[in-house]
Amino acid sequence: MPGSVNGDDHSGRGAHASRADVDPHGIQALCACHENRPDALLEILHAVQQRVGYVPPEALATIAAALNLSRAEVHGVVSYYHDFHTAPQGRHVVKLCRAEACQAVGAQALYDHICASEGIGTGGTTTDGALTVEAAYCLGNCALGPAALVDGRLVARLTRERIDAIAAGARADAPQAAE
Amino acid sequence: MSDPVIVTVPKDAAARSVGADEVASAIAAQAQARAIDIVVKRTGTRGLLFLEPLVEVETEAGRVAYGPVSAEDVPTLFGSGFPNATGHPLHLGPVEEIPYFARQERVTFGRCGVIDPTSVADYRAHGGFRGLQAALARPAADVIEDVVASGLRGRGGAGFPTGIKWHTVAGIEATQKYVCCNADEGDSGTFADRILMEGDPFLLIEGMTIAGLAVGADTGFVYIRSEYPDAVAAMRTAIKACEADGTLGDDILGSGRRFRLAVRVGAGSYVCGEESAMLDSLEGKRGIVRAKPPIPAIAGLFGQPTVVNNVLSFAAVPSILADGPDRYEAFGTGRSRGTMPFQLAGNIARGGLVELPFGITLKELVEDFGGGTLSGRPVRAVQVGGPLGAYVPAWRMDLPMDYEAFAEAGFMLGHGGLVVFDESVDMAEQARFAFEFCAIESCGKCTPCRIGAVRGRETVEKILAGEDVAANVAIVEDLCTLMTDASMCAMGGLTPMPVMSALTHFPEDFDRAAAAQAAAE
Numbered sequence: 211m212p213g214s215v216n217g218d219d220h221s222g223r224g225a226h227a228s229r230a231d232v233d234p235h236g237i238q239a240l241c242a243c244h245e246n247r248p249d250a251l252l253e254i255l256h257a258v259q260q261r262v263g264y265v266p267p268e269a270l271a272t273i274a275a276a277l278n279l280s281r282a283e284v285h286g287v288v289s290y291y292h293d294f295h296t297a298p299q300g301r302h303v304v305k306l307c308r309a310e311a312c313q314a315v316g317a318q319a320l321y322d323h324i325c326a327s328e329g330i331g332t333g334g335t336t337t338d339g340a341l342t343v344e345a346a347y348c349l350g351n352c353a354l355g356p357a358a359l360v361d362g363r364l365v366a367r368l369t370r371e372r373i374d375a376i377a378a379g380a381r382a383d384a385p386q387a388a389e
Numbered sequence: 390m391s392d393p394v395i396v397t398v399p400k401d402a403a404a405r406s407v408g409a410d411e412v413a414s415a416i417a418a419q420a421q422a423r424a425i426d427i428v429v430k431r432t433g434t435r436g437l438l439f440l441e442p443l444v445e446v447e448t449e450a451g452r453v454a455y456g457p458v459s460a461e462d463v464p465t466l467f468g469s470g471f472p473n474a475t476g477h478p479l480h481l482g483p484v485e486e487i488p489y490f491a492r493q494e495r496v497t498f499g500r501c502g503v504i505d506p507t508s509v510a511d512y513r514a515h516g517g518f519r520g521l522q523a524a525l526a527r528p529a530a531d532v533i534e535d536v537v538a539s540g541l542r543g544r545g546g547a548g549f550p551t552g553i554k555w556h557t558v559a560g561i562e563a564t565q566k567y568v569c570c571n572a573d574e575g576d577s578g579t580f581a582d583r584i585l586m587e588g589d590p591f592l593l594i595e596g597m598t599i600a601g602l603a604v605g606a607d608t609g610f611v612y613i614r615s616e617y618p619d620a621v622a623a624m625r626t627a628i629k630a631c632e633a634d635g636t637l638g639d640d641i642l643g644s645g646r647r648f649r650l651a652v653r654v655g656a657g658s659y660v661c662g663e664e665s666a667m668l669d670s671l672e673g674k675r676g677i678v679r680a681k682p683p684i685p686a687i688a689g690l691f692g693q694p695t696v697v698n699n700v701l702s703f704a705a706v707p708s709i710l711a712d713g714p715d716r717y718e719a720f721g722t723g724r725s726r727g728t729m730p731f732q733l734a735g736n737i738a739r740g741g742l743v744e745l746p747f748g749i750t751l752k753e754l755v756e757d758f759g760g761g762t763l764s765g766r767p768v769r770a771v772q773v774g775g776p777l778g779a780y781v782p783a784w785r786m787d788l789p790m791d792y793e794a795f796a797e798a799g800f801m802l803g804h805g806g807l808v809v810f811d812e813s814v815d816m817a818e819q820a821r822f823a824f825e826f827c828a829i830e831s832c833g834k835c836t837p838c839r840i841g842a843v844r845g846r847e848t849v850e851k852i853l854a855g856e857d858v859a860a861n862v863a864i865v866e867d868l869c870t871l872m873t874d875a876s877m878c879a880m881g882g883l884t885p886m887p888v889m890s891a892l893t894h895f896p897e898d899f900d901r902a903a904a905a906q907a908a909a910e
C-alpha cells in the first residue's frame with residue numbers, strides 16, 4: 211500500500227535471508243523489510259549506507275529489481291541527495307557547518323583551515339583514508355556555533371585548536387587491519 | 390526514608406554538544422560516591438542555550454537552576470552542598486525567575502525542558518492531550534473553525550492561515566488523505582522544530598492527530614531532516630509510546646477513531662523543505678519542486694489531499710483546542726496572532742529560543758534577550774528568516790516582529806530565525822554565499838534558479854575582485870529581478886532577498902575601491 215506507515219524498523223534481520231554470494235550486504239532482505247515498496251527508497255538507501263558505509267554501485271541493480279524501478283531511477287535518487295555516497299568515506303567523518311549562523315562566528319575560516327591543513331577539498335578524504343571533511347548547511351546548533359558533526363556526534367563552539375585535535379585523533383586511530 | 394531528589398539534565402542535541410551527557414554521568418557518579426539519593430532525569434532543553442548544560446533541581450519552591458555546568462564543575466557543586474548548593478557561583482536561582490525565561494510567553498514550549506520526552510504519563514500529567522480530547526468531543530468542522538478563529542498562520546515561512554488549509558482538505562471527498570509534518574528545518578539560524586521534537590514530541594503528535602481528525606485523514610508522516618538524528622529518535626520513541634498508550638492507532642483514546650503516524654528521514658537536501666519537493670521525497674523520489682496548481686491540499690502525497698504544515702503550526706493547535714481560540718488570538722499584533730518561537734543565533738552573547746507574542750522589536754530580541762554580539766563588537770546586520778531572508782541593517786532593528794511589518798520593509802520573518810553578525814562581516818561575501826547556496830541546493834527544475842544562481846555567484850566574485858564593479862552590480866540587479874519574477878518556487882524566487890538587501894543597505898562592501906579611496910581621503 212502506498213503510504214504505509216510500516217517499515218520504521220529496517221534492521222533487515224529476520225525471515226528474508228539473502229544469498230550471501232550474490233547479495234553480500236543483504237540488500238534484498240532490507241528491501242523486503244520495506245515490503246519492496248518504491249516509496250521506501252530513501253529509507254532503504256539510508257539503511258544500506260548505515261550497513262556498508264556507502265551505497266555500493268552493485269546495490270543499485272539489486273534495489274531496482276526489488277522495488278520494480280529502473281536502475282536509472284535509483285541512480286537518480288542516489289545522486290540527487292547530498293547524503294548518499296557511492297564510494298567509501300574516510301574512517302572518520304567531520305561534517306562542518308558552513309551556513310550563515312556559523313559563518314557569523316568564523317566557520318568559513320575554520321573550514322578553509324582544516325581543508326588546507328589536511329590537504330583536501332570539499333567532501334575530500336585524506337590520502338591515508340583517516341578523515342573525510344564535508345560541508346554541512348546548518349545542524350540546528352546555530353546558537354552555539356561553529357558546529358560540526360564528528361562521526362555523527364554534534365559538537366559546538368569549535369575552534370582551530372579543537373578541530374586540529376579532532377583531525378589528529380582521526381589520524382592516530384589507525385585501522386585494525388593495518389597493524 | 391525521604392524521596393530521592395530529582396535532578397534534571399537536558400538531553401537535547403545542543404545541550405549534549407556542550408557536554409550534557411558527561412554532566413549527567415558526573416552527577417550520578419558523585420551522588421553515588423557521596424551516598425546522596427538523587428535521580429537524574431533527562432529532559433529537553435528550556436531553550437536557554439547559552440546556559441547549557443543547565444542543570445535543575447526539583448525543590449518544594451520549584452526548580453532551581455545551575456548553569457552552564459561542565460563535568461569538571463560537578464565535584465565543586467557537590468562540595469558546596471549540591472543538590473542544595475545555593476552558594477556556588479553557578480547557582481542561578483529558580484529557573485522560572487531567570488529574566489531570559491521569565492519575560493517569555495511560553496504557549497507552545499511550556500513543557501520543553503520540564504517533562505521526560507519519552508513518557509506519555511509525564512506529558513499527560515502536564516496537561517497533555519486536553520486538546521485532543523476536546524477535538525474528539527466535537528464535530529470536525531468546529532475544530533477547523535477554532536483553528537481559523539485563532540488566527541494561526543503557518544510557521545514554516547509562508548504564513549498561510551492553517552485553518553483555511555485544513556478547510557480545503559476537509560472539503561474534498563477522497564478515500565485516502567494524509568497529514569504531513571514538515572520537519573525539514575533547513576534554515577540556518579533555526580532550531581525550534583528540533584527543540585520541540587526532542588523536548589516535547591507528544592505535542593506534535595497531538596497536533597497532527599487533531600489535524601487528521603479534522604480533515605478526515607488516518608495516516609500521517611513526519612519528514613525530519615537527516616541532520617537531526619536525536620529528533621528522529623525522540624519522535625520514533627514517542628510514537629511507539631503513544632501506540633502503546635492508545636493515543637495513536639485504531640482506537641484513539643477509546644473513541645473508535647483511527648490515526649497512525651510514522652517518521653521519514655530526509656537525505657541532506659535543503660529544497661526538500663519546500664512542501665511539494667518534500668512530498669516527492671516522501672514518495673521515495675528525487676525531491677523536485679512540483680508545478681502548482683494543484684496545491685498539496687488538493688493533490689498531495691501519492692496524489693491524495695494532504696495537509697502539509699510545519700512542526701510549530703501543528704504544535705500550536707493543541708492549546709488552541711484546549712484553552713480556546715480566543716486565548717491564542719489575544720496574543721500578537723495586527724494579522725500576526727499568537728506567539729512565535731524566535732531563535733537567536735549566530736554572533737550573539739545569549740543565544741537560544743525566545744517564545745513571545747508577535748510585535749516585539751528585533752532590537753529588543755537582539756539586545757535585551759540576546760545581550761548583543763558574542764564578540765562584543767557592534768551589530769552590523771541581522772539575517773532574519775533563514776538563508777532566503779534579508780540582511781536587516783542594525784539601524785532598522787526597531788522593526789516589530791510581525792509578518793506585515795517585515796513584508797512592508799522588504800524583509801521576511803520566515804521561520805523566526807535571527808542570525809546576528811557583527812561589524813566584521815563582509816556583506817558582498819554574504820551575497821556571494823546566498824547565490825552559492827542556491828546553486829548547491831537548487832532542484833534544477835527551472836532555469837532562472839538553476840542558471841541564475843551560478844551566474845550570480847560568478848558575477849559577485851567579479852565584484853569582489855574589483856572588476857567592472859558598476860556594470861557587474863547592474864548585472865546582479867537584473868538577475869535578481871529575473872529570479873524573483875520567473876522562478877517556480879521561493880528557492881530561486883527569494884535568493885535575491887539576501888543579495889539585494891546586502892547590496893541596498895551595504896553598498897560600500899561592494900564598491901571596495903571607492904570605499905577604500907573614501908577612507909583614505
Ligand SMILES: Cc1cc2nc3c(=O)[nH]c(=O)nc-3n(C[C@H](O)[C@H](O)[C@H](O)COP(=O)(O)O)c2cc1C
Pocket residue numbers: 542543544545546547548549551571572573574575576659660661662663664665697698699700702703878879880
Ligand atoms: C526552499 C524552501 C525551503 C523550505 N523549507 C521549509 C522547512 O524546512 N520547513 C517548513 O516547515 N517549511 C519550509 N518551506 C515552506 C514550505 O514550502 C511550506 O510553505 C510549509 O511547510 C507549509 O507549512 P506551514 O503552513 O505550517 O508553514 C520551504 C519553502 C521553500 C521554498
Ligand code: SF4
Pocket residue numbers: 660678830831832833834835836838839876877878879880881882
Ligand atoms: S526555483 Fe530553484 S528550487 Fe525552485 S523549482 Fe526552480 S530550480 Fe527548483
Ligand code: FES
Pocket residue numbers: 307308309310311312313347348349350351352355357576577578579
Ligand atoms: S548554521 Fe551552523 S548549525 Fe545552524
